[in-house]
Amino acid sequence: MLKGYGAVILDGAWLTLQLALSSMALAIVLGLLGVALRLSPVRWLAWLGDVYATVIRGIPDLVLILLIFYGGQDIINRVAPLVGYDDYIDLNPLLAGIFTLGFIFGAYLSETFRGAFMAIPKGQAEAGMAYGMSSLQVFFRVLVPQMIRLAIPGVTNNWLVLTKATALISVVGLQDMMFKAKQAADATREPFTFFLAVAAMYLVITSVSLLLLRAVEKRYSVGIKAAEL
Template sequence: MEEYVFNVLAGAKLTLQVAGGSLVVAVVLGLLGATAKLSTNKPLNWLAALYSTIIRGIPELVWMLLLFYGGQMLLNKVLESVGYNDYVEINPLFAGIVTIGFIYGAYMTETFRGAIMAIPKGQSEAGYAFGMSRSRVFFRIVVPQMIRLALPSFTNNWLVLIKATALVSVIGLTDMTMLAKQASAATRSLTPLAPMLFYLLVAAIYLAITTVSLIVLKQLDKRYSMGVRKGEF
């Protein structure tokens, strides 16, 4: 029984890898999406709006299955059409990170777009008046304020993203959810409470991760809110 408990705990490392990698992908896509939505370029506006609307309107599980299995089939069809006949399998860890990051990039797009729009335009104009370049204005004036304004929504997205990592078990990744399922099946004969015990352990680990995340993000919020009066989130 103890061996299975340690296996589930070890699976938490993979869960954190998926969550961290997905967050990086989501933030990059979110920044690109927000920039596109705020751009004066109409095609970019249209593509960004299409991305955020379609992604947020379809369940994460459907996207996970569609992009993993459908993407794998499409990739092999394309390779076959150019004369490559060996079957290519997409790495489940890579697929899980990219899929979850792709999904939550749509949510981050709206988070960053709203935060940037909340910053008075006069501040950027003042930077230009002082002779600052567009990139300098963005990183010295816009980004620090955007972080403060985006943090409440970013925190919510991050917490939901962490919980969504449980979906990677459906594509064969042995995260702690998959390991808990295997452990409960292997120990069911020892005690009928095995499934509940292992899944409670998984729930406790997720709760611990989200609790630590909230503490860290609240400290980050305090740092970027120095001198600004605002409510807690």
């Protein structure tokens, strides 16, 4: 059915999954840092967090991917000779893709986390401070555990969008399943067959992800539902 390209596209699917998981891990870290800045009582830190979330969410993903990959490569190759490195530096498409998607979706997750934090009663933080905790201890030991349950639906949505956005990284030469499908389609002149196969693979990834994340959400909601009853 896939004219012998099935194994090749599966290899690309594995690379796509690696890209998605690594990017999401980075996005979660940046999202937490971003929301910490946005909720900071220090005005310039809060402003910095707001600028990050607003600017990145306002620029199309493809534009950012091209800017970071090609612009970043140009900057690196301009700076390298200044520190004594004269060879041309090629950015690794996978690492560039992870950084770019992580950076983009970190901004989206900072908004998701901000909404979750805002839903936590202020008395929780005040109780932690009264107990003698520092601001960082209150943030990570009191607020973050409660925020996770409230943020899971938003994180799930961002994960689904990020997974589909991995297809954009093929434009910078990453040989993911979209790249491999395009090569196969060009070689066989059967684009519908291969792009339909890729669409099915993305659907499998997102469907399995939904099942797993719903199980996580259900697990985190057990105590809350019991208390409500």
